[in-house]
Amino acid sequence: MKVIEGGVTAAKGFTAASCAAGIKYKDRTDMAFVFSKKPCTCAGTFTSNVVKAACVQWDQKIVYSGDPMHGVVINSGIANACTGKEGFDACEATAKAVEKTLGVPFNTVAVASTGVIGMQLPVDKLVAGVENMSKTLDDSIDAGTAASKAIMTTDTVNKEIAVTFEIGGKEITLGGMSKGSGMIHPNMCTMLAFLTTDISIDKALLQEAVSEVVKDSFNMITVDGDTSTNDTLLIMANGESGNEIIKDKTDEYSTFKEALSYVCTFLAKKMAADGEGASKLFEAKVVNAKSKDDARTLSRAIVGSNLSKAAIFGCDANFGRFLCAMGYSGADFDQNDVELFFESTNGRLKVFDKGTPIVFDEDEALKIMKADAVTVFVDMHEGKEEATAWGCDLTYDYVKINADYRS
Amino acid sequence: MKVIEGGVTAAKGFTAASCAAGIKYKDRTDMAFVFSKKPCTCAGTFTSNVVKAACVQWDQKIVYSGDPMHGVVINSGIANACTGKEGFDACEATAKAVEKTLGVPFNTVAVASTGVIGMQLPVDKLVAGVENMSKTLDDSIDAGTAASKAIMTTDTVNKEIAVTFEIGGKEITLGGMSKGSGMIHPNMCTMLAFLTTDISIDKALLQEAVSEVVKDSFNMITVDGDTSTNDTLLIMANGESGNEIIKDKTDEYSTFKEALSYVCTFLAKKMAADGEGASKLFEAKVVNAKSKDDARTLSRAIVGSNLSKAAIFGCDANFGRFLCAMGYSGADFDQNDVELFFESTNGRLKVFDKGTPIVFDEDEALKIMKADAVTVFVDMHEGKEEATAWGCDLTYDYVKINADYRS
Numbered sequence: 094m095k096v097i098e099g100g101v102t103a104a105k106g107f108t109a110a111s112c113a114a115g116i117k118y119k120d121r122t123d124m125a126f127v128f129s130k131k132p133c134t135c136a137g138t139f140t141s142n143v144v145k146a147a148c149v150q151w152d153q154k155i156v157y158s159g160d161p162m163h164g165v166v167i168n169s170g171i172a173n174a175c176t177g178k179e180g181f182d183a184c185e186a187t188a189k190a191v192e193k194t195l196g197v198p199f200n201t202v203a204v205a206s207t208g209v210i211g212m213q214l215p216v217d218k219l220v221a222g223v224e225n226m227s228k229t230l231d232d233s234i235d236a237g238t239a240a241s242k243a244i245m246t247t248d249t250v251n252k253e254i255a256v257t258f259e260i261g262g263k264e265i266t267l268g269g270m271s272k273g274s275g276m277i278h279p280n281m282c283t284m285l286a287f288l289t290t291d292i293s294i295d296k297a298l299l300q301e302a303v304s305e306v307v308k309d310s311f312n313m314i315t316v317d318g319d320t321s322t323n324d325t326l327l328i329m330a331n332g333e334s335g336n337e338i339i340k341d342k343t344d345e346y347s348t349f350k351e352a353l354s355y356v357c358t359f360l361a362k363k364m365a366a367d368g369e370g371a372s373k374l375f376e377a378k379v380v381n382a383k384s385k386d387d388a389r390t391l392s393r394a395i396v397g398s399n400l401s402k403a404a405i406f407g408c409d410a411n412f413g414r415f416l417c418a419m420g421y422s423g424a425d426f427d428q429n430d431v432e433l434f435f436e437s438t439n440g441r442l443k444v445f446d447k448g449t450p451i452v453f454d455e456d457e458a459l460k461i462m463k464a465d466a467v468t469v470f471v472d473m474h475e476g477k478e479e480a481t482a483w484g485c486d487l488t489y490d491y492v493k494i495n496a497d498y499r500s
Numbered sequence: 501m502k503v504i505e506g507g508v509t510a511a512k513g514f515t516a517a518s519c520a521a522g523i524k525y526k527d528r529t530d531m532a533f534v535f536s537k538k539p540c541t542c543a544g545t546f547t548s549n550v551v552k553a554a555c556v557q558w559d560q561k562i563v564y565s566g567d568p569m570h571g572v573v574i575n576s577g578i579a580n581a582c583t584g585k586e587g588f589d590a591c592e593a594t595a596k597a598v599e600k601t602l603g604v605p606f607n608t609v610a611v612a613s614t615g616v617i618g619m620q621l622p623v624d625k626l627v628a629g630v631e632n633m634s635k636t637l638d639d640s641i642d643a644g645t646a647a648s649k650a651i652m653t654t655d656t657v658n659k660e661i662a663v664t665f666e667i668g669g670k671e672i673t674l675g676g677m678s679k680g681s682g683m684i685h686p687n688m689c690t691m692l693a694f695l696t697t698d699i700s701i702d703k704a705l706l707q708e709a710v711s712e713v714v715k716d717s718f719n720m721i722t723v724d725g726d727t728s729t730n731d732t733l734l735i736m737a738n739g740e741s742g743n744e745i746i747k748d749k750t751d752e753y754s755t756f757k758e759a760l761s762y763v764c765t766f767l768a769k770k771m772a773a774d775g776e777g778a779s780k781l782f783e784a785k786v787v788n789a790k791s792k793d794d795a796r797t798l799s800r801a802i803v804g805s806n807l808s809k810a811a812i813f814g815c816d817a818n819f820g821r822f823l824c825a826m827g828y829s830g831a832d833f834d835q836n837d838v839e840l841f842f843e844s845t846n847g848r849l850k851v852f853d854k855g856t857p858i859v860f861d862e863d864e865a866l867k868i869m870k871a872d873a874v875t876v877f878v879d880m881h882e883g884k885e886e887a888t889a890w891g892c893d894l895t896y897d898y899v900k901i902n903a904d905y906r907s
Binding site: 141142143144145172174175176177178179209210211212213321322399400403404406407409411412413414416417419420421424425426428429444445448449450487488489491492493495496 | 548549550551552579581582583584586616617618619620728729806807810811813814816818819820821823824826827828831832833835836851852855856857894895896898899900902903
């Protein structure tokens with residue numbers, strides 16, 4: 094597997110466009126469009142929030158129906174959640190605009206939104222945006238990068254990646270982009286992610302691969318514990334690489350899943366590090382847990398705790414907060430089995446040894462915690478399972494960003 | 501029932517003392533002692549965190565054993581959590597110091613701690629504190645108030661209350677104090693609370709009353725979603741009022757439970773409003789829910805959401821965030837049934853009407869949200885149960901306080 098330049102337009106047959114539709118922002122692009130002329134096998138995972146945005150319900154219908162997908166239209170101004178019937182009409186109007194401009198059935202066009210909840214979308218601006226973007230679809234790397242920028246909200250950097258790998262002598266490309274910065278918490282963490290690939294694969298297998306990979310990538314990041322109404326991950330596979338279709342869990346399937354895992358983990362970590370107001374990436378690695386579920390639960394609790402996040406911001410080696418978060422996570426364990434370390438590129442320091450605190454050198458701890466990425470490493474000594482979760486620190490800027498988000 | 505002046509020393513036969521033991525702070529009191537010469541029937545509720553502080557385990561042994569309780573010694577410098585065997589030895593040394601000074605068995609003396617996790621207590625200072633306080637125990641209101649100040653950590657105000665009511669011609673007094681500001685989240689929310697009463701009541705009934713009342717008072721507040729290792733509520737009843745012992749769920753029991761509910765709700769709300777860095781009280785009232793559990797879950801999710809809390813801080817009527825939090829709370833409901841209002845002493849405004857946002861006057865919303873206490877009122881239209889939860893806004897000061905708590 095090789096990492097290459099690009100994102101959603103890296104795979105054969107995928108084009109992208111973006112435009113400034115004036116939905117929320119005045120000085121920047123706020124709509125994006127990813128399109129494949131060839132119909133795609135599609136799969137997706139969606140928010141577990143019972144209050145689902147209109148667009149989530151729209152996309153679920155396409156993904157679950159077995160119909161192919163030709164593309165997705167995204168806006169980053171208004172979430173289209175809590176918007177009643179008018180919200181559904183906006184989804185349909187968007188998809189029908191694509192049917193009109195590009196001749197594909199409207200029920201093969203997904204829509205995605207992110208932004209303010211509880212406001213209605215300006216349908217005329219959406220439709221104008223679709224008309225504009227349909228004329229400028231382009232398979233260049235730049236077009237993909239521009240799309241990844243158009244879907245940003247409070248993100249400070251765009252997030253895209255592409256990889257290639259070989260299956261049965263054919264070069265396969267898998268690329269993607271994502272956005273997500275606030276309202277981020279597992280299942281699905283609040284985020285939009287769009288992946289494109291030219292592989293040929295059975296729909297059920299594609300869904301299974303995505304559902305499994307998400308568990309250890311996107312669902313292992315948290316910024317603020319708020320699971321959004323709009324979380325959506327869509328993957329479209331148009332088969333243009335010409336590989337023989339993958340129908341079983343063969344070695345080829347494993348190769349694809351490995352690449353998918355790499356891409357999803359890359360995008361997930363990038364989102365965690367770009368959490369609203371974040372000054373650093375905060376990683377928790379739990380090893381030797383009783384079960385995989387315990388390992389995931391414990392590592393997510395550590396990076397999800399406001400008190401832990403504030404300590405990471407302050408470079409305060411207040412390790413009791415991490416043990417405390419593990420304690421209320423829901424996983425059962427004995428504190429007398431636990432070892433806890435702080436790690437970064439600046440060093441590694443044990444601070445808690447099976448029930449007893451270790452007197453450690455505060456200067457050394459400070460040096461470790463001042464790095465751009467800090468890991469809390471926990472050995473449970475109770476089993477063989479492990480998991481890693483990613484988050485960020487809690488800063489003044491998080492509060493500032495969210496105290497007046499609408500204005 | 502009548503609210504009277506005082507706290508833990510209001511009921512007959514209870515004395516209190518406090519001192520500056522130098523455990524953490526240099527310029528203030530950091531130990532308190534509440535004592536009844538007459539042995540007390542006792543009950544308590546404790547943190548659900550599986551990492552329980554040494555003192556929590558110590559107190560559980562007394563409460564669950566059926567032994568009487570004579571008092572509790574509290575320090576507000578070091579939590580005595582994650583401290584291994586040395587931590588248990590510190591509890592025993594404290595209780596044995598009381599046995600030596602006051603002649604009551606050491607296993608009738610509870611201990612409680614709040615402060616930094618993972619540090620060992622200085623036993624010599626604890627014992628010196630007990631010796632000092634044993635000589636200055638006093639039943640005055642001032643002594644109770646001084647104790648309520650000595651147990652504060654990042655609290656900005658002390659919290660105490662006392663009430664009187666009549667049972668069988670006898671005047672009963674119930675008083676209490678609590679502390680709690682950060683690391684506050686249901687089950688038990690992170691806090692210490694100590695209640696004293698001169699009622700005579702069966703131990704099992706006392707425990708049942710406390711366990712039930714806690715569900716709608718202390719367990720309905722949240723500051724930061726972090727459930728502490730040290731949460732403890734203790735109630736001591738010494739029977740000095742002379743009432744005939746309450747052994748059944750009579751009218752007298754109901755009268756007592758009502759007073760207990762008043763006292764616990766008062767202290768709980770006071771803690772929520774004094775959440776670390778808080779600028780205002782944030783209340784969520786959910787009515788007409790399918791079940792009591794749903795009502796509690798939904799209201800707690802609203803006040804527990806970082807995004808909701810930041811919006812309350814910014815006086816931003818971003819109601820979608822409250823619906824979003826309800827959506828991921830775990831309770832199942834249909835957004836098309838829901839009505840949502842903002843309320844305060846400055847007015848009441850409907851913003852969401854059964855699936856559809858209402859276009860509202862932003863100036864009016866701002867006026868309502870600028871009050872010192874803001875309520876999100878939600879009518880589920882799905883049943884008959886209701887619950888209220890309390891929290892506070894998320895401010896710059898919360899981050900500041902917790903970024904360098906240890907220093």
